[in-house]
Amino acid sequence: QVTLKESGPGILQPSQTLSLTCTFSGFSLSTYGMGVGWIRQPSGKGLEWLANIWWDDDKYYNPSLKNRLTISKDTSNNQAFLKITNVDTADTATYYCARTEFITIAAISTGNWFAYWGQGTLVTVSS
Amino acid sequence: DIQMTQSPASLSASLEEIVTITCQASQDIGNWLAWYQQKPGKSPQLLIYDATSLADGVPSRFSGSRSGTQYSLKISRLQVEDIGSYYCQQAHSNPLTFGSGTKLEIK
Numbered sequence: 001q002v003t004l005k006e007s008g009p010g011i012l013q014p015s016q017t018l019s020l021t022c023t024f025s026g027f028s029l030s031t032y033g034m035g036v037g038w039i040r041q042p043s044g045k046g047l048e049w050l051a052n053i054w055w056d057d058d059k060y061y062n063p064s065l066k067n068r069l070t071i072s073k074d075t076s077n078n079q080a081f082l083k084i085t086n087v088d089t090a091d092t093a094t095y096y097c098a099r100t101e102f103i104t105i106a107a108i109s110t111g112n113w114f115a116y117w118g119q120g121t122l123v124t125v126s127s
Numbered sequence: 128d129i130q131m132t133q134s135p136a137s138l139s140a141s142l143e144e145i146v147t148i149t150c151q152a153s154q155d156i157g158n159w160l161a162w163y164q165q166k167p168g169k170s171p172q173l174l175i176y177d178a179t180s181l182a183d184g185v186p187s188r189f190s191g192s193r194s195g196t197q198y199s200l201k202i203s204r205l206q207v208e209d210i211g212s213y214y215c216q217q218a219h220s221n222p223l224t225f226g227s228g229t230k231l232e233i234k
Contacts (some may be wrong), residue, residue: 037223039171047163047171047214049223062222096170110177112218113161117170 002026004036004118006097011124018084018123022097026116029055029075035100036080037114038071040093048093052100052112053080087125094120129153129217133226139234146202148229150215155196159219162191162200166211175200176218207233 004024012018020038027034038050051061051071061069070083080097098114130153140146150160162175173182175191178198188203202209210233215226 046228047216047225049216049225052221052223060221064222110159112159112223113173113176113216114163114171115173115176115182117172120170 002099002116004097004099004116006095006118006121008095008121008123010122011126012087013127014088014125015086016125018082018087018091018125020082020084020095020097020121020123022080022082022118024078024080024097024099024118027099028078029053029073029080031055033102033104033111035102036073037098037100038080038082039096039098039114040091041096041120042093050084050095051082054102089125092123092125094122096120128222129156129220129224131215131217131224131226133215133229135229136227137230137232139232140205141234142205142207144205146205146209146231148200148213148215148231150198150200150226152196152198152217156217156219158193159217160191160193160198161216161218162189162198163214163216164209164211165214169211171214174213205233 008020035054037052053059053071068085073080097118099116102111132151158178160178163171165171178193179191190201192199213229
């Protein structure tokens with residue numbers, strides 16, 4: 001059974017660094033083709049992809065957040081992390097982590113969608 | 128970036144009605160398209176991947192189709208438990224992008 005759970009500070013002040021942790025079970029980030037992504041959703045609004053990290057430590061970021069994002073993983077403890085520097089009120093949102101995968105079968109590739117999601121953690125940026 | 132233009136933004140339909148939501152990709156993404164359902168207060172749930180494949184445990188009244196760069200999600204017989212928001216996502220290239228969402232209500 002695949003589960004993911006996000007944890008974060010709840011509230012933080014503008015200009016601080018947001019640190020989020022995703023603790024998961026039911027799969028390993030050392031398994032070929034596995035990945036974890038971070039997606040956020042401001043209240044009442046749509047979904048925004050932030051970053052993915054893959055089994056081979058490849059990392060991809062949403063350039064709209066410029067150089068503020070850092071994604072990492074701790075394979076032995078089944079955790080993934082996301083840091084966002086210099087937060088402001090526009091970063092107030094529910095942050096989700098989700099499992100993704102990239103599969104190649106008979107030379108046909110698929111994946112990069114999110115089959116399992118955490119419950120989300122609400123982060124509020126306020127002075 | 129690949130833009131996903133989703134329509135309609137909101138939809139009110141009767142029980143047992145057929146409902147269709149569409150997403151238009153700004154460029155060719157092949158079958159690299161997923162659909163999600165998000166019930167109020169809950170996390171998104173994968174419905175469709177590879178444009179037409181039904182995710183595990185998803186009722187067969189949900190289906191996905193593709194015509195060129197236009198993608199559709201169809202609910203064949205709307206049920207009460209289908210209320211919520213629906214999002215498409217292109218999985219073709221980074222940055223991954225979502226449609227703006229469709230809020231589905233029961234008439």
